Amino acid sequence: MSKNTGFFEKVYEVARLIPYGRVTSYGAIAKYLGAAGSARMVGWAMNGAGKFPDVPAHRVVNRKGLLTGKHHFEGTNLMQQLLESEGIVVIENQIQEFDTLHWDPVSEL
DNA sequence: ATTCTGACGTGGG
DNA sequence: CCCCACGCCAGAA
Numbered sequence: 290m291s292k293n294t295g296f297f298e299k300v301y302e303v304a305r306l307i308p309y310g311r312v313t314s315y316g317a318i319a320k321y322l323g324a325a326g327s328a329r330m331v332g333w334a335m336n337g338a339g340k341f342p343d344v345p346a347h348r349v350v351n352r353k354g355l356l357t358g359k360h361h362f363e364g365t366n367l368m369q370q371l372l373e374s375e376g377i378v379v380i381e382n383q384i385q386e387f388d389t390l391h392w393d394p395v396s397e398l
Numbered sequence: 399a400t401t402c403t404g405a406c407g408t409g410g411g
Numbered sequence: 412c413c414c415c416a417c418g419c420c421a422g423a424a
Contacts (some may be wrong), residue, residue, distance in 0.1 A: 296421085315406055319419095325407090326419050332405035333421065351406060358405030 296322065300334040301341055303394050307348045310375040311392040312384060314352045321394040332358065347371040354387025 303318050315328040315335075324330060331349075335358065338344040347368045351357045359368040359382060369379045378385040 316408095319406080324420090327421085328406040329404060329419065330406090330421060335405055336422095338405095346405080349405075352408095356405090361405055 296324070296330065297334045297337060300331050301338060301344045303398075304335070304338065304344045304346065304349060306394065306398060307345055307392055310377060310390070312348045312350055312354070312372070312377065312387070312390050313392045313394065314350060314354075316352055317391075317393045317395065318349070321398070336361065345371075348375075350384060350387075354384035354391070356382040356384070 299322050300318060303321055307313055315331040316325070319325055319328040319331045322331075335344070335346045335349060338346045339361075346358070347362065349358070356368050356372075356379065359366065362368045369382070372379050372384065377390060384390060
């Protein structure tokens with residue numbers, strides 16, 4: 290087993306709870322973990338999420354609904370394709386109707 | 399040990 | 412809405 294820090298593990302846990310066809314933001318996860326303000330750590334944690342197929346990192350975007358982390362996926366627009374595959378409309382790396390699709394673990398969970 | 403970076407967020411202009 | 416500056420803190424060199 291890898292030496293996962295509790296923080297990383299919790300990030301992955303929340304990420305797996307993201308419903309199909311919905312998205313959330315790094316800050317929302319960070320806040321849910323009680324690490325509000327440390328949203329960057331969530332993004333960094335996702336960097337290691339590539340080793341976890343169960344973690345839909347493509348459903349995690351920044352607060353603007355922008356696919357800022359698409360460059361970390363394979364190819365150039367894999368992240369967008371995955372999102373569109375779930376019925377999410379993405380134009381120019383920007384999720385349409387982001388406010389409606391946004392899933393907040395603090396409120397929803 | 400120090401220094402820099404980073405898949406972010408918030409506040410002010 | 413945009414842009415700029417600061418804070419956040421774990422990991423890498």
